[in-house]
Each structure stands twice: as structure tokens, then as C-alpha cells.
Amino acid sequence: MNLLVLLALICPWVAVPAARRLADLLPPKAAALSLAGAAVALAGATVLALAVLVGGGLLHLPLLAATERMSLPWLLSTSPAAVPAALAAGAALLVAAALVTRVWRGQRALLLRTRQAVGADADGGDLTVLPGTAADAFALPGSLGRPGRVVVTSAMLRALDKTDRDVLLAHERAHLNGRHHLLARTAQLAAAVHPALRGLRPALAFHLERWADEDAAAVVGDRRLVAAAIARAALAASASGAAPGRQPSLLLAATTGPVPRRVSALLGPAPRPPRGRALRAVAAGLLCVLGLSVTLSVGSAYELHEYVEQAQAVSQGR
Known part of the structure; x- marks a missing residue:
């Protein structure tokens, strides 16, 4: 059980590079969705694996062992490291829960501050123009009863x-x-x-911007025109010293991310679903690692169930 959990916790370090490589071979929309899906799957497998370790340690509590009619001496003899492992896993879960709560609260606070600042100068419709000397523009997500807005400064x-x-x-x-x-x-x-999943954030931010670039090109009908406009907007933001102090991956903006790489992509042909051995190899590798991570976590949970049944059988003399 402990070995399966350990392997499940190692898998994200292998899956993240594979996910980023696969995303580079896909069109922007498919790339962004695959990266977000990989993040969810790997995070869920991590939580399940840690929870299994905690569950294995809880079995060694005399009260729980007696309630479930398990042989405590057998549990202690067969899994002497279960309690230390459970303590470590429990600490990791508490740290993860605290970090998730902190990130979630930070996201809410950022959006709330921005909405309050933007709401005071709303022009109507989905466009808000703010005064200022810093050239900036970004997409402000909506909330319940309040639609999203495009926020742009007069300098931009x-x-x-x-x-x-x-x-x-x-x-x-x-x-x-x-x-x-x-x-x-x-x-x-x-x-x-x-921590391994932090490597997906910049890749996802890039492909989200590329997704919006391609959608804008579809609206305008000229990819080179979009490339030139994005470059000029980024230069204007840089020249004005725009430093909004926000997370580019949350308040998405055309001027964030590796703009030269995005411009280069727009100057090339429109993205199409790729084919070839490289794509198949990377996709197969990623699916294997993701599947292995989830399988290991689920397998450790199943082993915990069998472990409980064995302890109950020993207690009943079977």
C-alpha cells in the first residue's frame, strides 16, 4: 500500500513535462483543456493517495480497531510504519488544504478589488475604460448577476x-x-x-492567450493583423510602465505571456490537429502516466480495504 502511494505521489513529476510537451503539439484550445484536465486528475490522485495513508494509520487506533473488530497486534506487527506515514500524510493534507484555501481566498480578493475599482467607472455594455497613463487591458470575469467586462485604460x-x-x-x-x-x-x-503541478501554470497561461489570439483572428479575418496589433499593444504596455500587480493567469490579458512566441505563431499557418508519431508517442505517454497515477491511488485504496478484511479475519480466528 505504501509503495503504491509513493509511486502515485511521484507520477506528477513525470506527467507534467509530458503534458506540456503534448500541449505544444496541439491547437491552443485542445492544449489548454488537456493541461487543465491533467492538473485536476493529478491533484485528485494525490489527495486520494494521501488519504489512504491517513486511513491506514487510523486503523491502529485501539478504539477504531475494536469497533471494526480488527486484531490490533496483527496490525502493529504487519505495518509498523503505518502511524508515522499517516502523520506525515495528514500533515501534507493539512498543508495542501491551507494552501488551497489561501489561493482561493487570494483569487476572490483579487477579483473583488478589481470589480470594485472597475465598477466605479463602468461605461455600460461589456467595455469599461479607465483613466490613467499606464497602457493596459484585460478580461475581468463576471460574477453572479454581473457579466464579465473588458477593461482597458485610456492610455492603451x-x-x-x-x-x-x-x-x-x-x-x-x-x-x-x-x-x-x-x-x-x-x-x-x-x-x-x-508542487509538481506548478509547472502547468505558465504553459496553461500561454495556451489560453493563444486560444484568444486565434479566436480574435477568426473575428478579424487576418492573422497577420492580429499579430501586429498584439505586438503594438504589448510595446505600449511596456513603454508606459504598466505594472498592474495582478496575476496574469487569472486576469487574462493580451499583453501578458511570451508575446514574441505568440506573434510568431500568428505569423505562421493556422493551427490544425497534428498527426504523426511524435504526437501519438507523447499522447500515449501522458495517458499512461495519468492512468498510472489514478490507478495507483485507487489501487492503494483497494489494498487498504483488503488490509482491513485481513485484520478482521485474524481477529475472528479465520
Whole structure:
């Protein structure tokens, strides 16, 4: 049981590089969804594996052993390390729960502060223009009873011509329409469960921006025009010293992430579902690691169940 749990906890360190490699071979939308899905699966498997260790340690409590009619001497002799392992796993779960709570509260506080600042200067519709000398634009997710908004500063509008502004607004509206913030928030919460999953956050942020880039290109009808507009918006933000102090992966913006890489992708052909041995090999490898992680966690839970049955059989003299 302990060996299965250990392997399940190691799997994310192998799965994350494979997930990032696979995402680079996929179109932006499929890449973002695969990264978010991998984060959820690996985080869930981690929690289950740690919970199994805690459960194995709890069996050594005299009261629980007596209630479940298990042989406590047999439990202590067959699994002498169960209690220390349970204590370590319990501590890890408590730390993960505290980190998840902290991240969740931080996300809520960030969105609340931003909504309060934006709401005071709402112009109506889905567009809010804020005064200021910093050129900035981002997609502000909606809340219950309140739609999402595209927030842009007057400095950014002055730095762009009409065509570039249309591209920028189309990009930010793509974030809102696709509800990209939910995927970003999911990856942030998953990263609080297992340190290896932090490696998925920058990759997901990049592919979410690429997803919005391609949606904007579909609206405008000219990929090169979108590439030029994104580059000019990023240069305007950099020249104005824009430093919004927010998490780019939560308040998604056209000017964040590796802009040169995004521009280069827009100057190339439109992404298509790839084919070839490399894709099949990476996809198969990722699915194997994800499947192994989940299987190991579920398998450790099943072994715990069999362990309880053996202890009960010994107690009843069978």
C-alpha cells in the first residue's frame, strides 16, 4: 500500500513535462483543456493517495480497531510504519488544504478589488475604460448577476489605432466568452495540492492567450493583423510602465505571456490537429502516466480495504 502511494505521489513529476510537451503539439484550445484536465486528475490522485495513508494509520487506533473488530497486534506487527506515514500524510493534507484555501481566498480578493475599482467607472455594455497613463487591458470575469467586462485604460486606447483596438477587444472578449479564467483558477488550485503541478501554470497561461489570439483572428479575418496589433499593444504596455500587480493567469490579458512566441505563431499557418508519431508517442505517454497515477491511488485504496478484511479475519480466528 505504501509503495503504491509513493509511486502515485511521484507520477506528477513525470506527467507534467509530458503534458506540456503534448500541449505544444496541439491547437491552443485542445492544449489548454488537456493541461487543465491533467492538473485536476493529478491533484485528485494525490489527495486520494494521501488519504489512504491517513486511513491506514487510523486503523491502529485501539478504539477504531475494536469497533471494526480488527486484531490490533496483527496490525502493529504487519505495518509498523503505518502511524508515522499517516502523520506525515495528514500533515501534507493539512498543508495542501491551507494552501488551497489561501489561493482561493487570494483569487476572490483579487477579483473583488478589481470589480470594485472597475465598477466605479463602468461605461455600460461589456467595455469599461479607465483613466490613467499606464497602457493596459484585460478580461475581468463576471460574477453572479454581473457579466464579465473588458477593461482597458485610456492610455492603451490612445496608443492603438482603430483596427488594433478592434483586435484587442476581440482578444479580451474571447477570454470572457470561453470562460478561460475557470481553467486558470483550476490550475492555480491544483498547483497548491502538489508542487509538481506548478509547472502547468505558465504553459496553461500561454495556451489560453493563444486560444484568444486565434479566436480574435477568426473575428478579424487576418492573422497577420492580429499579430501586429498584439505586438503594438504589448510595446505600449511596456513603454508606459504598466505594472498592474495582478496575476496574469487569472486576469487574462493580451499583453501578458511570451508575446514574441505568440506573434510568431500568428505569423505562421493556422493551427490544425497534428498527426504523426511524435504526437501519438507523447499522447500515449501522458495517458499512461495519468492512468498510472489514478490507478495507483485507487489501487492503494483497494489494498487498504483488503488490509482491513485481513485484520478482521485474524481477529475472528479465520
